[in-house]
Amino acid sequence: MKGRWLEDLTWSEAAEWRDRDALVLVPIGAAAKEHGHALPLCTDYLLARGLTDGVLEQLPILAAPVMSFGYYPAFRHYPGSQHIRPETFSMLIDDVLSGFLAQGFRNLAILNTGVSTTPVVQVAVREFYERTGTRVALANILALGHDAEHLMTQKLGGHGDEHETSLILALDESRVRKDKLVCDYGNQLDAPKTVFYWPTTFNGDPESGVDYSATGIRGDATLATKEKGEASLKASVSDVVDGLRALFPDAVGKPGDAS
Template sequence: MRTWIPDARNFAYLTWKQVEAIEKDKALLVLPTAAIEQHGHHLPLATDTLINNLLLGKALERLGPEAPVYALPPVCYGKSNEHLGFPGTLSVSASTFMAVLRDIGASVAASGFRRLVLYNTHGGNSSLVDVMARDLRAEFGLRTFCMFGSAGAKFEGLSAQEKAYGFHAGEIETAYLLSGIPELVRSEEYTSNYIAELANPDLLLPENGPATFSWLTRDIAPSGVMGDPRPASKENGDRWIEEAATKIAAALEAMLAFEERVPA
């Protein structure tokens, strides 16, 4: 699969002797978590994994050469049962996903590393990533961190409706791929669908509300798209990648500098 991770920061490219030489108490390992799942008629199954790799790779390029940050190989398969029923979606159970993260965390700790960030770019994994970051902290004493998506990028030029409900295969994801790997975007196959409308507020929301309802993609989006990819452009993708990479790099630097907070 295509990678933007710099070779010198690709953990899997190291030998065990090179890993042995790393100052473990200062280093930060990044474990990407994503998915292989349907992304409408116009984006590839690997969209979440590609975006994770693209944003993380661009962020790692911004770090100084002295920063001991390394990207682990991604966990490509996620909890994607919301997309089951669409051919090509490959989903694992919550227990399997968490067991994989637990075992990787155990291996990281056994190698002597003390800092691990779980960097997730698939919404279906988010709650499990939160749980596992706490569990890895408790079981192995790892200093764990979580980071999600574009790390707080503002997406200037994005409509309020798309920002709120462009959940899946919408303008942002399409723009990212138009910038990073445009040959995989089928622009002639765009479809649009929203799970909710800002103009028609409701008490029960699909996400991020005081009361929510559970949903499966096939119930509400026949094409698999939740959002509107039609306004997406390479130019916006370029700008948004730059902003996201800058924020991700800043977060990684903060994680490197993080000190234990012990009550007086």
């Protein structure tokens, strides 16, 4: 492994990485967010750890502890799901980035495994740049792994679905309650297709329109396989590695460098 988790180092070892201008990658992944009956609440956390482990295998960077609380409004009513307000989440991001900058770390990036978190993180890094002059690179989960998309055959997805379940099967198969995998599209297949953003949540009431989900997922998790997850994970890690090499060649190596 070329990189290290910051939490495994002493402060003096962390200083040595800082002094050679190492990049710090901040993963974001909910430690407690509902993902239906088959996947654990820590699904996003497992994904953030798994993706980051893959990046650390290839690049000499530091990984910050996973930011495990975030803005997850669609799931706040499910028992066990944790959610913080967008302004709180934005301040958390700013405080973490500001702390690294004050300690002398100049190369910063974020790996975000959430969807509802994306606009908040984008605003946070934009405002951080305005205030400090430091650009923070941001990779969002929906932009990753497109080279493996052709493997997914569900009609639509989005949460606890074929894709996400496949990823967890690849990362930690023992965490998946395979006897509880279901196909649950709710009412999304009948939803009109328009150019408008249409806020939705997850609701167990069949009369709740596009919000309806009987199990707390959207998609067909029964189609998930470990092999699909391994391919998607590999493609996603490759996207992150290529992006970091392109944006931070002096810190992590240039595009085309051997892994």
